[in-house]
Amino acid sequence: MIQSTRFSSLLFLLVLPLLSFAQSNEDDQVLFQLDSEPYGIKAFNYYFLKNAEEPSADSAKIKVNEYLDLYVNFRLKVKEAIAQGQDQTPEFKEEFEGYKKQLAEPYLMQTKVNEQMVAEAYQRLTQEVSASHILIKSDEQANPEDTLKAYNKALDIKNKILAGADFETLASQVSDDPSAKQNGGSLGYFSALQMVYPFENAVYQNQIGDIVGPVKTRFGYHIIKINDKRKARGQVLVAHIMIRAKPDSLSMATAKSKAASIYDNLKKGASWDEQCKLYSDDVRTKPAGGKLQWFGTGQLVPTFEDAAFALKETGDISEPVQTRFGYHIIKLIDQKGIASFEEMQSELETKISRDSRAKDKKSVAITKLKESQYFEINPIVFNQLANYFDSTLLTAQWNNEQSQTNGSKVLFTTNNTDYTLQLFFDYVEEKQKKRKLTALDTYVNQLYNQFVEKSIFDEELELIEAHNYDYQMVLDEYRSGILLFNLMETEVWNKAMVDSIGLQEFYDKNKKKNYKLAEHVVVRRFVSKDSSVLQSVSTQLDKTNSELDSLFNSQEPLTLQTFEEKIEQGKNKWLDDHWAIGSSVQSGKNYFTLWHVVSIQPDGYKPLTEIKGLVISDYQHELEKQWLKALSKKYPMKLNKSVLKSYIEGFED
Known part of the structure; x- marks a missing residue:
């Protein structure tokens, strides 16, 4: 219910202008030439302001010149692609025509219906709806007989509910939505643009308690029960400490106990960041104190969302909350309501263009174009x-x-x-x-x-x-992007991947500068509040970390934390002062740490086999640098300094 091409991997390059045509307007001043081909200030300005905030008078000269360097380099690559005839290949033409049609739609759809749909979506975003459904599957391409059969089945279910049958019981028995067996068809709360458009219409156009349907979507026929409606909660920004565990497993009980102990530590004044770094199993967020992205209703599991939105004051911390991932302790960082229509208009237009309601918009657009x-x-x-x-x-x-x-x-x-x-x-x-x-x-x-x-x-x-100048710019951005991707793949990316001899030579030439490996230790690190625990651990180092974890945490889950690491000299002051094989105990404010140095490895160079990905990336940068140097000689650049100066001075007015 709830809602790449190879070109998408190139989008990181589009922070600079992807312009393939040069002087397109007679009144456009020439900013520079590449081998006598002119490129105007109008297009440069368009893309410069598109990709960056307007600079201040003090920063204009620096920012414009930095951007100009990127722009010229890009133009050199695209010019070379065209010189090689890559814009004439059947593969390019087919791919570009596909993008061309996709890009055209937003411009072809600029009708009143678009404005109406954006306004409708925004209005619906101010309200959240709770609904349940029973799904009877029906393929969009099914013959009329099968479609009618599915419709009649759905209608029969609706009549049973209206006659007094329990909705949730029927959902668990007959719904083709697999989750209905566990949730009785409940979809929880959601808002606009989270369900397919016909379903969204049904729930927003009816009242609490209504039984609606059959409603046809691409999934089949739905019987819908409107459970509740409420004012939208907006968005919330939180951090969490997660103790991972699988549902219905013995580990869930252990996770619950561990989460309770962490919560107790926090209530007694322990540092959130410290507890998160020590105990959270979310390796992606723990370095940043467990901070997540902004989210609203319908974006995360309901129990997590409800606990997060229940927090009222910045810094408030929830009791442990169970989800299918384990247990979470949640801290409120910030919250905000729905943004204004003006702030959301552009985002809504983009989402609607990709939403199922775009079909309706397209139909109206065709009707209007027929008239015109x-x-x-x-x-x-x-x-x-x-x-x-x-x-x-x-x-x-x-x-x-x-x-x-x-x-x-x-x-x-x-x-x-x-x-x-x-x-x-x-x-x-x-x-x-x-x-x-x-x-x-x-x-x-x-x-x-x-x-x-x-x-x-x-x-x-x-x-x-x-x-339409805007469309010309966007269209050319994609055209140039495809050309650049193809050329970079040939001249840089693939070359670095397959040139094993060149890669080895590059590594040998640069290893002293870029790939040195300082002397380092292989260590086992143990953390506990109780120094006697670490004393006991120090006598049992013949056991693995996993065995020690099970031994010491069987009764009290936070008794001991274990880690295995490689640390270079100069990266940790305590280890620098205890640089020898053996054990040492470091006393902290709330915790003790047992460091056990297993071995000391001498300085040298990181082996190519271990850092091949990094070396390939560096080699690609070097190949690109050399290639750009050659292109600069092939297509000399002549800058119109007076035009550039006037453009920069325009930001100082």
């Missing part, structure tokens, strides 16, 4: 359309045998174009797919609607490409 393009269908030709097709279309083997006599007939017109049967036949031959469960006339109608949509959008797209 004076779309007119030829009813006589349209009514005869099915006569040109036979059962071979359903097996994707249809071919156009009628084109010589009928291809010139006009199927529909716009203000710019006559769309003939021949154009439609060509489209069908290319796009036809096997359709075992679809009636012939239904499939012909689907292909016709797809052809109309494509034709209408293609016409509008030509106008956008010619006149």
Whole structure:
């Protein structure tokens, strides 16, 4: 219910302008030239301000010049890709056309319906709904008989509930949602943009206690019970200490006891960061004191969310909370309500463009574009359309045998174009797919609607490409990004991966500078509040850390913490002062630490086999540096200093 391409891996590079065309406007001043090809200040300004905050008068010169270096380097790479003809390969053209259509949609969809959907989504975000559902699966491509069967089954369930049957019991018995057996169909609280659009509509358009449905979504038919509605809780920022354990296991009891002891320590004044660093099993967050990202309702497990939102004052700490991951102690850092419409508008527009409601928006957009393009269908030709097709279309083997006599007939017109049967036949031959469960006339109608949509959008797209500057910039960003990815893959990334001889030579040349390994110790570290515990541990070092953990923590879970580490000289003052094989005990404010140095390893160089990933990355940077140097010679840069100076001075006004 709740809601990559290779190009996505390149997005980190898009913090600099991905511009492939140069001087596109007669009044655009030339900022620089690469081998006589001009690049204007207008595009540079667009991307500079897009990727960074407007600089102050004091910082403008530094920031603009730093960005210019990145920009020029990028332009050099893209220029080389074009010089190699990479923009003419079939692979590039196919990939770029796919992105082009995706990028066009937000511009093609700029209609009133978009504004209405954004306003609707924001209004719904101010309220949270609790609902339960019973799902009867039905495939979107199912034949009418099976669809009707699923609908009638859902309707029968609804009637039983209205007659007095228990919703939760029925959900656990008949719902096709696997989780219903455990939760009786409950979905908890959620808000807008967290469910598919038809489901969202049903819960927001009905009242508490209503039994709604059958509601059709891409998953099937739903019978929905509206349990509650409340004001949105906003978002919360918390930290947590997690003791990991699996549900219904013996370890859960141990985790509960350990969490209770940590909570008791915190209530007695122990440092949160100290307890988190010592005991939390969330290795990703413990270095930062257990801090999580901002979240709202429906983003984490409900029990964790409820405990977090129950905290009222900054610094408040929850009692241990059980989830399916184990036990958590939660500390409130900050909280905030729903942002203003103006602050969320751009984000909502992006989310809606990817949401299932975009289909409705697209339908309205097509209707409006038809009006603006004076779309007119030829009813006589349209009514005869099915006569040109036979059962071979359903097996994707249809071919156009009628084109010589009928291809010139006009199927529909716009203000710019006559769309003939021949154009439609060509489209069908290319796009036809096997359709075992679809009636012939239904499939012909689907292909016709797809052809109309494509034709209408293609016409509008030509106008956008010619006149919409923002779209030109975004489109070129992706075009250049694909070219850059392909070229970097060939010239830098893959070369460093496969050139084992070059990699070895690079390592040998740079190991004294970059890959030195200082003298270091292999240590076992033990932490406890009780020095006598560490005294006992020191007599049993023949046991493994795991064995010691089980031995000392069987009665009191926080008695002993164990670690195994490698630490370089100069990284820990205590070890520096006790740099010898053997044991030493360090006294802290609240804890004692037993350090047992197992071995001392001499200085030298980190072996290539152990740091190959790091060396490959460094080698890639070196290859790129050398390559850019060669490109700078191949395409000399001539900077228009007066234009650059005027641009920088503009930030000082």
